[in-house]
Amino acid sequence: MSVRIAPEPVVVDELITETAGRLFGELCTHEAVQAAEDSGGAPDIWEAFCETGFDLIAVPEEAGGSGGTLAEAIEVLRLVGYHSAPIPAAENGILGGWLLAQAGLERPDGLVTVVPPRAADGGWSGGETCSVSLNGDGTAVLSGEAHRVPWARSAETVVCVCEFDGTSTVVSVPASECTITPLPNMAGEPRDTVSFDGATGRAAPAPHGVDADALAQRGALSRVALMAGAIEKMCQLTVSYTNERVQFGRPVARFQAVQQHLVWAAQDAALVRMAAEVAAREATRGDAPFEIAAAKLVANQAAARATKACHQAHGAMGMTQEYPLHHFSRRLWSWRKEYGSDAHWSAVLGQMATGVGADGLYPLITSGTAALA
């Protein structure tokens, strides 16, 4: 008989939630978020964020980070989404900071961004045409073009994962070596084209388990956290608006047709938050490909439903720039396409399910990644 030992609980320090929540609550006003969209960045918000040390949370202290767990970093990202904070928190910390630390590459000063990796189906890669060549002295030359690189225009360093001679390699190049064409996503967040054309940087082989797939998972987890926060806030906005908005002599929230929208949105908010927490907890303990794939799929689908419900319940007010609903809905429409679409993660989950066979399906559902071993 085997004895199952309960895993260590993963706890997020409440102080983190409180401090980050307060910071964003003060800085990320509707006007500040709109201004960041118009100018392509919010350096003052980023600076205040860095002062708290949250920019490098979950990056080990030996590698110049602030320490803390992945689950804590994910909680901060949830709050970034909740407040639509216009900052590259995911890229700089748990994606870029993680890659550099894993490969033992030095972390230069200033903002780090990451090229989204190539997906198995090639469908959502940022760097589909990039290639790297290594010199003997640890320098690397990159060529090609990477698309939809978050906040590249404000970054000092661009990091990517490339295959070289069958080995996964982390490459870090100064942004000044690249040509960057600014492009906005649907929410006006920078998703720039980076053209390398012989850009020279540093390279190091990545340790086992750090490769394009692992980056894809971590990236997906970061998006799930952002989406969980955004859906939650969108849902709260909708509940308060419909309780205040009076038509036909009563708040519109009293109409059952409107209540149904509110219920959809509330269910989706709860669902995605739970998916984000479970995936973050498992990823903090070890590998979590199943939980992350499931969470991103759930978040993508919930985003489609919840944005529809919240917009419908708001009427024309939600269509205007002066009312904040669109900060959340447009971000959700963009994030659902980033680090893997519904089709991508459905296929990944499908492969896992068929891989374990009929007898393995139920254990996969109840135990997740642990059942894949």
Place this chain on the structure above:
Amino acid sequence: MLTADGIRAALDGLLERRTDQTRLTSMGAGSDDLDDGRAYLAATVEGGWHVPTWPSAHGGRDASVAENQLIGSVLREYVVPDLYPFAIGLGMVGPALLAHGTAEQQERWLRPIASGAEIWCQMFSEPEAGSDLANVALSAERDGDVWRLGGQKTWTSRAMWSKWAICLARTDPEQPKHKGLTMFVIAMDAHGVDVRPLRQMNNDAHFSEVFVDDAVVSDAWRVGDVGEGWRVAMTILSHERAGAGSRGGGDGAKRGSRVPTWIADLAALGALDDPVGSHTVRRDEAMSIYAADMASRWTAQRAADEARSGGSPGPAGSGAKLRTVSSYKRRAFLANRAAGAAGMLEDGHGYIETVTAPSMSIRGGTDEIQRNILGERVLGLPGEPRLDRDVPWRESRKGLL
């Protein structure tokens, strides 16, 4: 007798034929162009081709329902631009003037609508009167031969391009809310009319707040009797719902081709390539939308023809609007999805449609309101209790009965 070839012979000299490359905007999304629509209307007004059922004296050609249908189907072979800027005049005010207007009003306003010379807007919604349209507060008080109007409208699309507005006003606050309303035409350049555009989340600034401060309107510009404003408004709204996008812009096919441009674009993206792989879902969805579109086009055409031949489309228009809206939203979503990750960008395929789509089920009356209308008027289901029906508006406006 009017034949398809006869119509083509007349139109060939005036308009370009559609080709595989023809792409047009829909409902003005992402476009501020007035010129294409104006040139098209100016070219077709002599023959009365765009509003065939209108009297020939006013820009139409006295066409029968059957002729109108034939002309409509031939027009689809030509480049008919997105007529969004002109839609209120062509689709709503025109028919309302034909139903409720005086001979003098028809004479003054119809032809410049048909020729594209004058743009109209619809001043119905107010901050406190959205779905509850009968709650409008903008007041009109009689002063001899004129009326003095004061109050605020909002979400007024096209106001900044408009020469005229059709404006629903409260003439008797002592009557219950549906009864004390009257419809007026107001000149947008009149003293006391102030238009302040609002930016939308798709970045268009196509609707505005309109502030009206003691603007003077001649009694000759009243449409319908005093106190009959709600009836006129219902005529206008049923035309709006039935006609949503019925002619011009968006899709259409070149002659002999049955494939609408949105499907051709999906195919060009490769989204329909693989019948069994991960793209199957998209092929299935595309064909399901296409089938629903064909069914609703015929139904909408029937409703629109009833409307143009003088009758009001009534609740059929609500059904048509629900279907048109659902199709627009599904197509937007599918197109954007087919673009993959590149669809997240502001210049991505399906971007403007995706950020415009949520407004479709709100403007012209929300989906919920259309379903209420169908439930009550077609199925005869009991309505929500209405506590404000028989109370003077001055009382009911205080809200929370």
